[in-house]
Amino acid sequence: MSEFDNRSPEDVEYGLYLPYHLARAGMVDDLCDLLTDFEFIEYKLSLLLSQSLIEDYDLALQSEIQISEDKKDCLKAIQGAIRLSAHILDRDKTQLAGQLLGRLLFHDSPEIQAMLEQAKQWDSTPWLRPLTASLTPPGGSLFRTLTGHTAEVTAVAVTPDERFIISASQDKTLNVWNLETGSQLFTLRSHQDWVTAVAVTPDGQCVISASQDKTLKLWNLMTGREIYTLVGHQDGVIAVAVTPNGRSAVSASQDKTLKVWDLKTGLELFTLVGHQDGVTAVAVTPDGQCVISASSSLEQNLKVWNLESRVELLVLQGHTGPVRAIAVTPDNKRVVSASADKTLKVWDLSSGAELFTLLNNHTREIYAVAVTPDGRQAVSASLDHTLKIWNLESGVELTTLHGHSAAVTSVAMVPNGKWLVSASVDKTIKIWDLKSKPEQISLSRRKNQMTSVLEISDKQFAVLDSQNKIPKVGDLTSGAKFDILHGQTDSITAVAVTPDGRLAVSASQDAILKLWDLESGIVLASFNGDGWFRACAFAQDGMTIIASDKLEQTHFLHIEGV
Incomplete structure (x- = not known):
């Protein structure tokens, strides 16, 4: 039993x-010990959201607190791991131990290794324990993931004061997020079809959204x-x-x-006509x-148009595929275009x-x-599925950002240039943190040869009903087939059953592995990856799961508490 259990309400509040x-008391060693104590981390997360924990580490990392560089690195790593998993932990707190192990097993800090040993002993519910560091580690470019949309996210914008992110989606909504904490503040609903684009006014007070419903909305x-x-587009x-x-x-239509x-009035001023096909992108010069x-x-x-005279000034030709996006440099001198021909010009x-073409290092359209x-x-x-950063003077690719498990549809800079x-x-x-140091740990991006695995025992079989997002389990002796496993929120990609027929594991495009009790049909444990899972299998011991994800990581997970 944890020392934080069975406390009075007053002690609970004090403990949190x-x-x-x-x-505040300057008890630095005690503070560092507390923030590397798995029992405290688990206790606080059980009562509050992950952001409250993240802010605890900020207390220890503030400049007036004197701690060694090794301890700073240790605390930053734990904080970073919690932040990378925040969108998971706020929904499923039972994944804390698994997420910390999956992100920090590589770390050589004695304090972190001691904390992970504590985590391995966690036994409140069944869980899946990573045997290798197969999740994105802290300290790299990826800083935080935001989830909340129920369909593809099509566009994103940031307010000039760097306080808010606005995202648009095929689920017909826009979400407004706190950039600093990652919390979803509210949702804008009114469009009748999916939202394609979003822009913010220079004063940060209003948002303009565009939609397949032929309208724009000012919020x-x-x-x-x-x-x-x-209203006006056809x-x-x-x-x-x-x-x-x-x-x-x-607007472009x-x-x-x-x-x-x-x-100010919401009225159409004029229309620019000249394109012979649908207009896919628009930008205004600084x-x-x-x-x-x-x-x-x-x-x-x-095409370049004079906004005052409404005259077409220039036509820029050279791409061999549709142009998808446009950006203009702040000095008003250069235009950068992105195309389905896999190039930037x-x-x-x-x-x-x-002036030049940025070589087609992308393998699919930009x-x-x-x-x-x-x-x-x-x-x-x-x-x-990637983002690439380029030097606009030399045309050289500087780095590639991996993390998304599907096509990247939109990108926005935070005005400070750091994010x-x-x-x-x-x-x-x-x-993404553009000023981060190069990753100290590089997770091997192996080309997995695993395909969907279907395990059959002497009495049971598992098949996939991907369209309905439900694995089906049936009895071979009677030929009966019945749906019992409800819980995945996206298409199922693989199912495996233990040799004794007691347990099943399902992999899904919602990036979650689920462990099922086949007799009761309940979910025993879940494990979130950083990308959607495409295959899974049980090892011969029936207690170890092997799974591969779209980011080309292989996960080895031991079943605990079953």
């Missing part, structure tokens, strides 16, 4: 805020209320941008037009004088000349691009 009291970000619906609206003065918005709107638009398969080019805005606030780097997002936010078909938003 014990790190604050220790920091008050402070109240969450809809201000106007902008087909789905694919992209939207706001002028630097915040007075107008420019599959109806082959761009429309310019007065944000000086507010020009609009740059791109079209899809027929033209494969960009950099153009001179004054002449329309192509869907989004952003430029850092200093104009020195570009970030591309691709259907190949990057991405959105994906995997239904997540990820926050």
Whole structure:
């Protein structure tokens, strides 16, 4: 029994805020001991959300607290592991031990290894214990994952004051998030079809969303209320941008037009006509004088328009596939375009000349691009599940960011240049630390040869009903088939059954492995990976699960407490 159990209400409250009291009293050693005590971490998480724990580590890491560099590294690693798992732990607190082991087993800190030994003894419920460090470790570029949408996340934007993230989704909603804590604040609902794009006004007070329902909507970000619906397009609206003065918005549509709107009145000002196919992207130059638009398969080019005269100034030609996204450097001199031809091109805005092409290092089409606030780097997002960072002076790829388990659809820079936010078909938003040190631990990205495994005992079989997200279990002797395993929230990719027919494990595109008791049909334990699982099997001992995920990691998990 934990020393934190069976406390009075007064002691419970004191215990929850014990790190604050220790920091205030200058009891640094006691504070560090507490924050490396698994029992305390588990106790606090059982009563509060993970952000409260994350903030406890900030107390110990503040500049006025004098601790050794080794202890700082230790506390940062634990804090980072909790932050990387926060979206999981806030939903399923029983995964704490498994998440810490999966992210920190590699760490050589004696304090961390002692904490992990404590975690291995946790026995409150059955759980799946990682035998290897197969989850993304702390200390790398990936900082936090946000979950909450029920369908693909199509677009993301950040407010100028760096306080909020706004995400758009095929679930027809926009979610507003606290950038610092990762908490979902509220949801904007009103669109009748999936939301394709989102932009924020320069004062950070309003959000403009675009949708396949042929409309745009202007929202008050402070109240969450809809201000106007902008009606006029004859087909789905694919992209939207706001002028630097915040007075107008420019929308791009599959109806082959761009429309310019007065944000004060919600009225259409004028329409730009000239594209021969649906308009897929739009950007406004930092000086507010020009609009740059791109079209899809027929033209494969960009157009530059004078916003005041409404005249087409330039056509930028060179891509061999549809142009998906546009960004302009802060100095107003260059345009960066992203295309289905797997390339980025950099153009001179004054002449329309192509300056150079960023080589097709992506293996699938590029869907989004952003430029850092200093104009020195570009970030591309691709259907190949990765983001790449490029030097805009040399055209050289600097690094690749792995973490999404499906196509990356949108990318936005935080104004301070330190953070990057991405959105994906995997239904997540990820926050990346662009100033992080190179990862000290590189998880091997093996090409797994595992395919869906179907284990058959002498009495039972397991098959997949992927469309209905339900594994089916039946009896071979009677031929009866019945649905009993309900619980996955996305398509099932694999099922395996133990040799004795007592347990089953299911793998799913919701990135969760579930262990089932086949007699009762209940879930005994769950384990979240960083990407959706595509295969699973039991080892011969019937107590070890082997699973592979879309990020090319292989997980070895021992069943505890069963």
